[in-house]
Amino acid sequence: MIECSADATGANGFVIPELDYSTPQVQIFKRCQTSGLQNETILENVFENQVQVIKNKLEKLIRQYHPQVIHVRNILSLPIHPAATVAMAEFIAEHPATGFLAQHHDFSFEDEFLPGDREKAYEIPFPSIQKRVDEALLFSPPNVQHAVISSLMQRRLLEGFGIHAAVIPDSLDFENRPKEIAHLREKLGIRPNDFVIGSMARIIPRKAMEVAVQFIAALQKRKNEFLGEGRGVYRRTVTEDSRFLLLLPQSAGLDEPENDIYFTKLLRYAVSLGVEVYYIGDRVVADSAYRGEPGEIPFYSLYHDVDILTFPSYQEGFGNQYLEAVALGKGVVVCHAYPVMEADILPLISPEGIISLGNNREYTLDETGLIRLNEEVLQAAVDREVHFLLHPDEEKTIAARTCQRLKKAFDAEVVGNQLADLLSKAANSAMLSAGLLPVTTSETPEHQGIGESIQSG
Numbered sequence: 001m002i003e004c005s006a007d008a009t010g011a012n013g014f015v016i017p018e019l020d021y022s023t024p025q026v027q028i029f030k031r032c033q034t035s036g037l038q039n040e041t042i043l044e045n046v047f048e049n050q051v052q053v054i055k056n057k058l059e060k061l062i063r064q065y066h067p068q069v070i071h072v073r074n075i076l077s078l079p080i081h082p083a084a085t086v087a088m089a090e091f092i093a094e095h096p097a098t099g100f101l102a103q104h105h106d107f108s109f110e111d112e113f114l115p116g117d118r119e120k121a122y123e124i125p126f127p128s129i130q131k132r133v134d135e136a137l138l139f140s141p142p143n144v145q146h147a148v149i150s151s152l153m154q155r156r157l158l159e160g161f162g163i164h165a166a167v168i169p170d171s172l173d174f175e176n177r178p179k180e181i182a183h184l185r186e187k188l189g190i191r192p193n194d195f196v197i198g199s200m201a202r203i204i205p206r207k208a209m210e211v212a213v214q215f216i217a218a219l220q221k222r223k224n225e226f227l228g229e230g231r232g233v234y235r236r237t238v239t240e241d242s243r244f245l246l247l248l249p250q251s252a253g254l255d256e257p258e259n260d261i262y263f264t265k266l267l268r269y270a271v272s273l274g275v276e277v278y279y280i281g282d283r284v285v286a287d288s289a290y291r292g293e294p295g296e297i298p299f300y301s302l303y304h305d306v307d308i309l310t311f312p313s314y315q316e317g318f319g320n321q322y323l324e325a326v327a328l329g330k331g332v333v334v335c336h337a338y339p340v341m342e343a344d345i346l347p348l349i350s351p352e353g354i355i356s357l358g359n360n361r362e363y364t365l366d367e368t369g370l371i372r373l374n375e376e377v378l379q380a381a382v383d384r385e386v387h388f389l390l391h392p393d394e395e396k397t398i399a400a401r402t403c404q405r406l407k408k409a410f411d412a413e414v415v416g417n418q419l420a421d422l423l424s425k426a427a428n429s430a431m432l433s434a435g436l437l438p439v440t441t442s443e444t445p446e447h448q449g450i451g452e453s454i455q456s457g
Helices: 040-065 082-093 117-121 127-136 151-161 209-220 257-272 299-305 320-328 339-348 375-390 392-410 412-433
Strands: 002-005 013-015 069-073 099-104 144-148 165-167 195-198 228-231 236-238 244-248 276-279 308-311 334-337 355-359 363-365 371-373 453-456
Touching: 002 040, 013 040, 040 082, 040 127, 069 412, 082 127, 099 412, 144 151, 144 412, 151 165, 151 339, 195 209, 195 299, 209 244, 209 257, 209 308, 209 334, 209 371, 209 375, 257 276, 299 320, 308 320, 320 392, 334 339, 339 392, 355 375, 371 375, 375 392, 392 412
Parallel strands: 002 013, 002 453, 069 099, 069 453, 099 144, 144 165, 195 244, 195 308, 244 276, 308 334, 334 355
Antiparallel strands: 228 236, 363 371
């Protein structure tokens, strides 16, 4: 397998730097970045040049590796890099004998909490360029197989676009165990009797971390009910001096103005409710980048020292961070039932498998733009958390059972086998439509026809 991306590494990596969507050359096509650009013709030429550069690099990849199937992730569904979306569609049209599996994680038509939020974010204020991008999105010639990561989007593509898509959910290696860092809490300035409540996602509005703040504030008010030894899955001693810390370990995205504004608002809100936020995103690195430097902390290692994990997000394409919390944590996750969670994850576990923060019907947007959780639902969640703090063995049993059920459905090996089958189908369908395979293929082994496969994303 060859990996093709802006930052591919290793012997099997094929780098196309122009796929990097964060560069100023790409950002100029965002509505908020175009105020100083008056000449649409100039922008059209810049755009076309980007398209051709990416296509030329893709042609080089084809000449070098001769793939029979290419796995394209998100480029044809979310125009975060408009020129790459157009380039990929044109490239697919010019290679009818090559199979393409277009796997879609996110869509521009998916709403955030308010209808049209995301679509507006990806609007291009130049009609000719917007038209090219619209025509490229969900491009569906015979040599393309489509896959989505949830049953909700599978239904949406069929009903809205007539596209039959397979469901290939997100996955996780449930057997992976991150490195334990000795005395990590001490290094972070966290005392032995403090309780750490982790919200491990990026700090962006749709993650609704203000609900985690509400949960902690309500839990703190009931501290007297669980003072004593052996509290929670790590058997901590809770005293009058124990702090309840909201741990925020991610810095990704905070360079974007909207997210920075949200973070500032979140911090002020936490102060108003008496909740201490413990932001360490400037010290946390990806596990793969960790080299043992004293000031660095590998992200997944933090799970060893978090007492309670929360996931209050109201919109997810799937929700891999929930799987991480289940696999790497020891307790029952305090979780909101966002739409995909309700449709594809909760039916696989028992109702006791989460400490529920309700669903989107229990969320309202206040005048400041922050989410408020229904008070009755909030108190029910705190009731259950207090019970588990007092009965940690019961919590660990439920958490372990939930983990095993989700592993059967979403483990990397399970989902990887599903993906391999779909890649085989994409390769054989393309060769069949190009007349390179006989029409009758019933005796063809399931994976015959696959040579090199390339992931592009």
